[in-house]
Amino acid sequence: MSLGYITKKEFLKEFRIDRHTFDKWLEKGLPIRRIGYKTYIQKEELNQWLNEFSVNEPSLLNLKSIFT
Secondary structure, rough: OOOOOEEEHHHHHHHOOOHHHHHHHHOOOOOOOEOOOOOEEEEEHHHHHHHHOOOOOOOHHHHHHHOO
C-alpha cells in the first residue's frame, strides 16, 4: 500500500525500534490504520503525532525528518 502509508514492518525498520517500543508508542497515541491483519501508518498523521509527541519526548525531534 502506498499513497502516503507505510507498513508496520517498514516503520519499525525506519525508526530502528522493536515491537515493544511500537506498542508503547501506540499507548501514547501513535496513529495507525488496520486493514485485515496488516497495520499501516499514514505519513501525514505520523508527522503530526511526532510534532505533538516530541514536545514531551525531545529525543524524537530528529525522527521527524525521516518522512518529510
